[in-house]
Amino acid sequence: MFKQLWLVSLGLLGFGVIPATAQADEQYDTGQKKAAVCMTCHGKAGVSDIAIYPNLQGQKFEYLVTTLKAYKRRQRTGGLALVMYEQADSLTEQDMKDISYFFSKVTSQSISEPTQSKPEPSAQ
Numbered sequence: 506m507f508k509q510l511w512l513v514s515l516g517l518l519g520f521g522v523i524p525a526t527a528q529a530d531e532q533y534d535t536g537q538k539k540a541a542v543c544m545t546c547h548g549k550a551g552v553s554d555i556a557i558y559p560n561l562q563g564q565k566f567e568y569l570v571t572t573l574k575a576y577k578r579r580q581r582t583g584g585l586a587l588v589m590y591e592q593a594d595s596l597t598e599q600d601m602k603d604i605s606y607f608f609s610k611v612t613s614q615s616i617s618e619p620t621q622s623k624p625e626p627s628a629q
């Protein structure tokens with residue numbers, strides 16, 4: 506019985522009847538929305554324009570969550586850590602997970618960074 510169900514599920518996934526990434530994409534979209542403020546410093550696709558601001562694109566999910574918690578607990582100090590204290594303070598654990606998920610998955614190809622030749626559309 507269970508074995509049969511398992512095989513049926515595999516079959517459905519294989520033929521793309523169930524979009525396997527539906528749930529994952531939802532977290533990506535949520536994370537992207539929650540990350541709006543982060544993007545002002547870290548870039549829309551997690552690649553920063555400013556030399557002293559780190560890139561987040563492609564960083565490991567667990568590392569991002571751990572780091573954000575460390576800022577919130579003031580366990581990460583020195584350098585520009587205090588810039589991040591206020592940011593981390595405003596996040597719940599779920600926010601941290603959603604945002605980290607987004608930055609761990611985002612690619613520059615999936616997001617068109619505004620450039621001088623191609624200004625960002627003002628309506629959003």
Ligand code: HEC
Nearest residue numbers: 542543546557558559569572573584585586588589592604
């Ligand atoms: C005002 C600019 C600014 C904003 C806004 C900002 N950050 Fe940062 N972020 C920084 C700076 C500067 C650092 C480097 C801090 C340090 O030296 O520890 C940093 C570091 C980080 C790191 C650690 C990166 C690493 O490789 O260790 C993470 C993760 C991070 N930010 C996530 C976020 C998230 C998520 C948000 C939005 C909620 C956010 N940041 C908003 C400036 C900013």
